[in-house]
Amino acid sequence: MNRELYGKLIFELSKPGRRGFHIADNHLPQTNALPSELLRQEPLDLPEVDEPTVVRHYTNMSTNNFGVDTGFYPLGSCTMKYNPKINEEMAAHPAFTHLHPDTPASAVQGALKMYHDLQLALSEIGGMAEFTLNPYAGAHGELTGLMVIRAYHDSRNDSARVKVIVPDSAHGTNPASAAVAGLEIVEVKSRPDGTVDVDDLRPLLDETVAAVMMTNPNTLGIFEKNIPEIARLVHEAGALLYYDGANLNPMLGVARPGDMGFDVMHINLHKTFSTPHGGGGPGAGPVGVRAGLEQFLPSPKVVKNADGTYSLVCDDSSLGHVSAHLGNFGVEMRALAYILSLGKENLSKVGPLATLGANYIKESLKDLYLLPIEGVCKHEFVFDGLIDKSTGVTTLDIAKRLLDYGYHAPTIYFPLLFHESLMIEPTETESVDTLDDFIAVMRKIAEEAASDPEMVKTAPHNTPISRPDDTEAALHPVVKYE
């Protein structure tokens, strides 16, 4: 493909007078219906291009993309597993895609059954009493969950609870969601392996704490073994325990947040349940609650009646609507297709396989990359850059060099517990051949860092663009063609 020519901006390809097609002259009389101050004085600045140029431009652009369909995508914390095509086929069924969201419930019983079935499946998987599928994304789920928690405390006239405790190893969305929910954030320090220090947590728990948010396994891929003790302390203090479902994948069908004492949780369908991911969405962040909190879930709810029909219900005690209609319905159907195609017995194989893959990579690279937390990890782990720091090659350079080899970079500089975090999550869907090739490339980059550090520091060399000035882009973003 001629990137030089068709890789330009569509405006740069514009030539005056070029047309893809011609519109017949308008012989109808002109009206003066619009006041003149509302009429455009100058013609709209649209690109003037012929049809083949338009098609080549956009087809060219589409090949500049990278996705899980083009290569391995070990982006830690994001669970970039392969998205089976049967999910797409099911979600694209005209019985779903042709529905209008305002169709009366009596005419969309099948769609409501699907929603209800997924809600039941997630409740079983999470060990929760009930789920809402309405939130649009993970962080939206967090916000909804915290709103449930506020509604719970308010219902008990316990309105002095204004704080949310968040470990310093948490995803940034946790404090952000708490702030949006109007709550104050208190950070609890973690131990070197990112797990919560119970002795640091204990004195923070008092009658002003609304909730403690936890991710388990945590962002270093370490399972929080003290979770029963933490749950007991949180509940003794009258607060609720929130489960961030970002790392649910390794526990799928093996262990349930509800059984560990969590009261409220969200799930990222686009991570754990293989719905498309990236590019800003759409995602889905269903929220589950334990028994006793169901009445606060958002409206509408899909309820199964005694006669087997389904209804949409808006409870008085509900916190209200958090989304239009029933969330991202197409995403929900993909997740349901995933759950049904794996079935209960295969869902419980996901976690062990994801864990095996992560440990395989970790053990194969730890002689060259600095492993701050030794031992068995769950689905992901973090290196603190190369062991040999003398070359000056940083985690950023390694990530950039990986692009040259056709791999998406891992998550870098998160979590903040280490200076050179490189967070790798292979997921269960990769073959050992892919893992072996990735390991070989990572070893090669470590070698290159020693033999030719300058080349690694200026990578990538094989991509359409090399290193954009990310500081300048953040400071002065140019978002339109001028």
Next chain:
Amino acid sequence: MKIYYSPSHEYIKVDGNIGYIGISDYAQHALGNVVYVDMPEVGDDIEAGEDFGAIESVKAASDLIAPVSGAVVEINEHLIDNPRLVNENAMENWIIKIEMTDPSQLEELLDEEAYKELCEKEKH
């Protein structure tokens, strides 16, 4: 001017009752390119151990923690348009200038040598 450091990597340069607070060179290096500095307003009170603003880089956003208590008498307005000055020279480009209310709090902070030791420890 004598310089003190906090374990959270802020420095305070002291001139009588006046203190200039910024982040250390080690901190600017760890943060990477700074893209935004969120500063308090002149006249605001800051309290030792509490955050008085935030600094955002291409890697992360971090709270700025006050090493001592005081009242803000000036903010470094150059950082509004050019936050990269923090990377260019963190020690010269202070973030806020304060009038200290309790200079005895300085005794709780680290001197140059103790701070250097802390950074060495954090590197490993």
